[in-house]
Amino acid sequence: MSQADSIFIDMCRDILDNGYSSEGQEVRPRWEDGAPAHTIKKFGVVNRYDLSKEFPILTLRPTYLKSAIDEILWIWQKKSNNIKELKSKIWDSWADEDGSIGKAYGYQLGVKHQYKEGLFDQVDRVLYDLKHNPYSRRIITNIYNHDDLHAMHLYPCAYSVTFNVTGNRLNAILHQRSNDVLVANNWNVVQYAALVHMFAQVSNLEVGEFVHVIADAHIYDRHVPIVEELIAREAFEVPKLIINPDVKDFYDFTVDDFKLVGYKKGEPVKGIPVAV
Template sequence: MSYADKVFISMCNDILNNGYSSEGQDVRPRWEDGEPAHTIKQFAVVNRYDLSKEFPIMTLRPTAFKSAIDEILWIWQKKSNNVNDLNSKIWDSWADEAGSIGKAYGYQLGVKHKYKEGEFDQVDRVLYDLKHNPYSRRIMTNIYVHQDLDEMNLYPCAYSVTFNVTDNKLNAILNQRSQDILVANNWNVVQYAVLVHMFAQVSGLEVGELVHVIADAHIYDRHVSIVKELISRDVYEAPKFSMNKDIKDFYEFTVNDFTLENYNKGEQIKKIPVAV
């Protein structure tokens, strides 16, 4: 069994069996038919993945590996807030006529800030510190910028990453205020696992742990039966992850530089309803 499967199954069982239902509350999300989208949730879920041992991709169903990487490059490498720079359509619901999602996600990572060493945006500051001061306890990013929230078409869900080097291994904590577990959980885990691999390689470091902290880990009411079926499926061993070892500049990575070998997985779940 993939370790990512083990974590996912355990988390879902805990939410379903011990979670708190929002039934009876006034909730913001709605289904396409206008009905309120209620959830069962757990507060402060913490999942840990040792990237040096295994790549954390589920085998219960396929996680769109290349599309996940394309999105993380859109945010962290291109620092874009325009869906026209993204190959998938997953952000289209939050984009305006010009394709912009407002001052959100990649936009915030591209804003330059003044430091004693000069001006850097948040990504370049992380890369600078990992190269020049890797054992700093101040290597982090934060895109939940209150002064710009009114100009964001969607408040950031995965909003902060703290990087920490221990014994030449790069570790990261991904903080997420909210997560639709069925739709987005392993997608985000895969993305930030790849990001840690990229940052480690270009900084001359090894990969360590990815710690995923989810403040509100929820399963939507119309997803419950889907999740129960999903976590009852057969599981497989994790595939082998590899990336182009020749790349030493973070901005040179493309989706074609990453591969999975022997990725056995269950059938995809189609037409999952998404609350907006």
């Protein structure tokens, strides 16, 4: 069993057995039929993944690596807020008629800020520091910009990353305000683990730990039987992530530079209802 499977199973079991239910409270999300989408949640979930040992992708069911990387490149490399530049349809519910999700996600990463060394956007500042000052304790991105929240179609869920180099290993902490565990947990883990791999490769570093801090980790009421079935499944050995070693510039990565070798996984979970 991979560490990703083990962590996911333990987290889901803890939420289901010990979590807090929102039944009886007024909640914002709704199902397609208009019913309130209640959750069972745990506050302050912290999961640690040692990327030097394995790539943290679930084997209980597929996590689609190239689609996940396409989205993380859309945000961090293209710094886009327009779904027309994204292959998947996962952002369609939050986009306007022009395809924009407002001043959210990639838009915030692309805004330039003044530093003593010059103008940088947040991504370029991380890359600069990893090259010129890798042991800094100030390598942080944050897209939860209160000045622009009114202009975002969705407030950022995964909103801040702190990068930290220990020896020759690049570590990262992702702070996430909210996480739909069934739909998005491993998707986010795979994305940001891949981002750490990319930043490490172009900075001549090795990968270290990826730490995922979730303020509100929740399972929706209509997802409970799906999760129960999922975490009872057989898990398999972890696959190996292969990244094109010739890429030396973060902005040169494409989804075709990544592949998984030996990815044995369970059947996809189909028909998952999504609350909006």
